[in-house]
Amino acid sequence: MSERPGASADILLVEDNPGDVRLTREAFEEGNISNTLHVVTDGVEALDFLHQRGDFADSPRPDIVLLDLNLPRKSGEEVLTEIRNDDDLSCLPVIILTSSEAEEDIVQSYELQANAYLTKPVDPSEFIETVRRFRAFWLEVVRLPPDEVE
Template sequence: MNHQDSDPIDILLVEDNPGDVRLTQEAFKEGKINNELHVVNDGEAALDYLYQRGDYADAVPPELVLLDLNLPRVDGLEVLEEVKSDPTLSQIPVVILTSSEAEEDIVKSYENHTNAYLTKPVSPDDFVELVRTLEEFWFELVKLPPTDD
């Protein structure tokens, strides 16, 4: 499925580090895929967004969630567990994008059904390349279930 000429892909980025948000935005802006990147900076806001509560009542359900683990209020593993245990949200691919290389975090993420676990590179150029590769993989190669529009 090629999304260059079609409707934009809605991506939810859950990230509390402004520098990583900016790098991710730049990488997607330069990418080949027509996308709409929505950003929330803590786990509670992520759940509100996904459940379309409060300030996010009109939020567009994302086709991919990029989730940091180390978040204020509600941590990323709790968000992941909630999303993957809810039948209305569980089909949304969730990719962990974090600085943690802890084996425990990796194991817990997969136990909670993450679709992929990626460690953020230190170099900004490598980070941008990782996001571009992620975009290409999820939106050009992977077959995703249809969304309810």
Template sequence: MASRRTGESVDILLVEDNPGDVRLTQEAFAELDLEDALYVVNDGETALDFVNQRGAHEDAPRPDLVLLDLNLPKIDGMTVLDEIKTDPELRRIPVVVLTGSGAQEDIVESYDRHSNAYLTKPIDPEEFVDLVGSFEDFWLSLVELPPSNQ
């Protein structure tokens, strides 16, 4: 899908294993009245199944954008990032690392593996809503996303 400027919704995959952070993200999207579809998976293996539309996720939409935590069970976020960015059918999907780590080595490694952005989750819920609002302003209103079917 293009962008929200064209009036189309955007399918967003949130890859997050912390139920509190999932709830906070969902609440922030609801508070900002975002109409986009937010799908949630809680481990790296399921994230790869979702983006590849296999197994229980064979009917899932190909996400237009992935919000990816790094510390995940089964398959870690860096490996998920590698798998997406090295697959010719998936690599155009923007991947935004959204994690609790502000460690320089994680930031550098994420960009080395071709993440499109790196955001550190704030602890304060109001700051988190502000972060999601900024994210929405940029990624869902200004950026032209590639079509998800190509």
């Protein structure tokens, strides 16, 4: 990824709800976010994508992961734990993007070293505003770690 603020980023969205995937794509388009959004629908696929295994052998390493908590096959918490315990992935920014407002989910996510916790608004226009704020902070203000030198 380029080091200049606002540079294009590869974003991995880990979300099993097709409606939320569609809404996220629309929010990125509505917010004129020109980053590449890759989508996987469960925790096992997320780890395969991140480790470039199987169908994801040619996938880029994402700059940011947007991770739902309630996923089939492997939960968001399990995925986050594996990311943080992997030397090659541990610095990857992971943002929890979930409908859960449960205090225990928030606490657990930060204990597992999530970089941020965002609750998905139910209203589509509010969701678009959330994505715009995400873009403003994570893609324009924050400096993300560079890709590993191979």
